[in-house]
Amino acid sequence: MAGDSRIHMDHDMEIGVTPSEVKKLPKHMREAQIPTDRTHLIADPAKKPRQRYVQKDGKCNVHHGNVKETYRYLSDLFTTLVDLHWRLSFFIFTLVYIINWLFFGILWWLIALIRGDLSHGDEEGWTPCVENLNSFVSAFLFSIETETTIGYGFRVITEKCPEGIVLLCIQAILGSIVNAMMVGCMFVKISQPKNRAETLMFSHKAVISVRDNKLCLMFRVGDLRNSHIVEASIRAKLIRSQQTKEGEFIPLNQTDINIGFDTGDDRLFLVSPLIISHEINEKSPFWEMSKAQIEKEQFEIVVILEGMVEATGMTCQARSSYLDSEVLWGYRFTPVLSLEKGFYEVDYNSFHDIYETCTPPCSAKELAARLRDSQLFPQLSLFSPEPRHHSQNPPSLRDPLISAEEKEMTAMTATEEKGEAEERGSETINGMAATMEEKA
Numbered sequence: 001m002a003g004d005s006r007i008h009m010d011h012d013m014e015i016g017v018t019p020s021e022v023k024k025l026p027k028h029m030r031e032a033q034i035p036t037d038r039t040h041l042i043a044d045p046a047k048k049p050r051q052r053y054v055q056k057d058g059k060c061n062v063h064h065g066n067v068k069e070t071y072r073y074l075s076d077l078f079t080t081l082v083d084l085h086w087r088l089s090f091f092i093f094t095l096v097y098i099i100n101w102l103f104f105g106i107l108w109w110l111i112a113l114i115r116g117d118l119s120h121g122d123e124e125g126w127t128p129c130v131e132n133l134n135s136f137v138s139a140f141l142f143s144i145e146t147e148t149t150i151g152y153g154f155r156v157i158t159e160k161c162p163e164g165i166v167l168l169c170i171q172a173i174l175g176s177i178v179n180a181m182m183v184g185c186m187f188v189k190i191s192q193p194k195n196r197a198e199t200l201m202f203s204h205k206a207v208i209s210v211r212d213n214k215l216c217l218m219f220r221v222g223d224l225r226n227s228h229i230v231e232a233s234i235r236a237k238l239i240r241s242q243q244t245k246e247g248e249f250i251p252l253n254q255t256d257i258n259i260g261f262d263t264g265d266d267r268l269f270l271v272s273p274l275i276i277s278h279e280i281n282e283k284s285p286f287w288e289m290s291k292a293q294i295e296k297e298q299f300e301i302v303v304i305l306e307g308m309v310e311a312t313g314m315t316c317q318a319r320s321s322y323l324d325s326e327v328l329w330g331y332r333f334t335p336v337l338s339l340e341k342g343f344y345e346v347d348y349n350s351f352h353d354i355y356e357t358c359t360p361p362c363s364a365k366e367l368a369a370r371l372r373d374s375q376l377f378p379q380l381s382l383f384s385p386e387p388r389h390h391s392q393n394p395p396s397l398r399d400p401l402i403s404a405e406e407k408e409m410t411a412m413t414a415t416e417e418k419g420e421a422e423e424r425g426s427e428t429i430n431g432m433a434a435t436m437e438e439k440a
Contacts, residue, residue: 058319129161222273
């Protein structure tokens with residue numbers, strides 16, 4: 001038993017499954033558990049790990065270099081400020097206000113210097129442009145008080161300074177524009193929809209197994225918040241290298257993976273975790289790929305979940321990806337939804353858990369051909385070309401793989417039936433020969 005469990009663990013490590021993610025089979029599956037072929041080719045060269053195009057957290061692993069037309073970023077200044085990192089945003093936020101206060105402080109100081117308020121401000125009968133403004137520091141403080149509308153009441157503009165009145169109007173207008181722009185940038189940055197995407201979960205692994213007599217590629221998505229994503233939709237892309245018939249090499253070719261676009265299954269009601277399924281049919285890029293071929297391929301599946309945030313109405317997008325080593329053949333997801341007294345409960349501790357299930361290693365194309373053959377010739381097995389017992393109910397994809405003992409019993413029965421047929425045939429021939437001799 002210890003050796004058997006060690007073999008199971010070694011196999012899980014080979015295919016990239018951590019032991020904590022693979023749980024024991026559900027109760028209804030334990031009775032039909034049948035050993036599968038776990039052999040692999042030792043001589044096969046180790047496959048190089050693929051560089052991710054999209055990280056697990058949704059960030060795109062693409063860096064833009066040699067961008068010469070940098071002026072395009074300034075043409076959309078608001079978006080540029082919103083896209084900056086937080087440390088740069090705080091630095092620019094502080095720098096803009098300080099520069100604005102300094103600029104108008106210098107103008108107030110120049111007006112006072114030109115009018116002579118700095119030298120004659122203490123004389124009786126002299127009316128300055130701004131009372132109690134006698135230095136550059138006081139001019140800078142008056143600029144801050146004017147733009148922030150603090151109004152301490154110590155420094156105040158007089159009515160005998162038309163240039164000061166004009167400057168006061170200009171500072172009030174420009175100050176309002178600066179406030180609106182900077183506060184708006186900070187508000188949009190705080191309420192960015194990508195922060196809402198942090199509570200949208202994707203399973204660590206994608207699996208391939210049989211569902212309704214067809215091979216399907218599946219992964220799980222979930223939402224941790226009680227506020228729902230409105231009009232949620234999901235789509236997937238297959239990214240891999242491709243060479244055209246003309247010899248052109250495309251390093252990151254993108255191919256759509258149909259996960260219910262034609263049937264409407266891509267529109268999600270994401271209240272509880274859902275298993276998203278891609279049926280591997282004739283239009284699927286995995287149609288002719290068997291288990292062995294998928295293990296040799298290098299590809300990446302990018303998953304994109306979009307919707308509107310219920311609280312703000314802003315569009316939210318969450319992304320994740322699965323490398324070829326993270327697509328496991330012959331597994332299913334452990335159920336996470338249970339019925340409690342008066343409500344449904346979701347166990348997120350089992351969100352990423354999977355268990356192994358009986359899945360034929362052939363491609364979906366070969367499996368469909370075997371299914372058609374089984375409908376035409378019910379005595380043929382879908383999973384094995386060896387003969388089986390005839391029964392009233394034709395075999396289906398839901399039947400488990402036949403064991404070695406069943407194969408031996410079937411072969412022995414077929415041999416006995418063949419021997420009996422040969423004996424009956426020889427008896428018939430001998431009887432016909434005797435009849436012909438009597439007539440002669």
